[in-house]
Amino acid sequence: MESKQFQKPSNAFIGASWSALLIGVTAYIIGLWNAEMQLNEKGYYFTVLMFGLFSAISVQKAVRDQLEGIPVTNLYYSIAWFATILSIVLITVGLWNAELTRSEKGFYAMSFVLSIFSAIAVQKNTRDARIAEDKNGDNNSTESKY
Numbered sequence: 001m002e003s004k005q006f007q008k009p010s011n012a013f014i015g016a017s018w019s020a021l022l023i024g025v026t027a028y029i030i031g032l033w034n035a036e037m038q039l040n041e042k043g044y045y046f047t048v049l050m051f052g053l054f055s056a057i058s059v060q061k062a063v064r065d066q067l068e069g070i071p072v073t074n075l076y077y078s079i080a081w082f083a084t085i086l087s088i089v090l091i092t093v094g095l096w097n098a099e100l101t102r103s104e105k106g107f108y109a110m111s112f113v114l115s116i117f118s119a120i121a122v123q124k125n126t127r128d129a130r131i132a133e134d135k136n137g138d139n140n141s142t143e144s145k146y
Contacts, residue, residue, distance in 0.1 A: 006128075006131055006132040006135040006136055007132060008128065008129045008132035008133070009124075009125040009128050009129060013121075013125065014125045014129070017118055017121035017122045017125055018118075018122055020114055020117070020118035020121070021115060021118035021119055021121075021122050023114070024111050024112075024114035024115035024118055025049070025053075025111075025115050027107075027111045027114075028045075028049055028108065028111040028112060028115060029046070031104075031107055031108060031111065032045055032046060035100075035104075037098075037100075041098070044094060045091075045094060045108065048087055048090045048091050048094065048112075049091075049112060049115060051083065051086075051087045051090070052084070052087035052088070052091065052112065052115070052116050053115060053116065053119045054083075055080060055083035055084040055086075055087050056084050056087075056116045056119055056120050057119050057120065057123045058080040058083065058084075059080045059081055059083075059084050059120075060120045060123050060124060061080075061123065061127075062076060062077045062080045064124070064127065087116075091108070091109065091112050092109075095108055095109060
């Protein structure tokens, strides 16, 4: 029986994913730091970003686990999707009602979307790289890190 080789994501894609995540999160945070808004508003937008990042990664992991036959409860799967959708609704409502210029609203929306998308890509790359190492014998560790 022929063994299947698992391909690790390219270094270029891994680098691009990490760069996009760092650029998105850094730009968002610098924008908040320099924004002329109350501290509680800054806290709201920061919390929505962190909530969105965590929930999007959680959805990606739950979907991937299901595809690989790893048990995922329907409750967890549903909560992960609900949290991701809620974070998008929260940023949308917050920006819709904010007393910001349209360009500022667009900046926060785009850096939020970039951060969420790239967080999913980073998590996927991390998992794919680890699986490739484990399946191809590049790593003797039996500990699962994904």
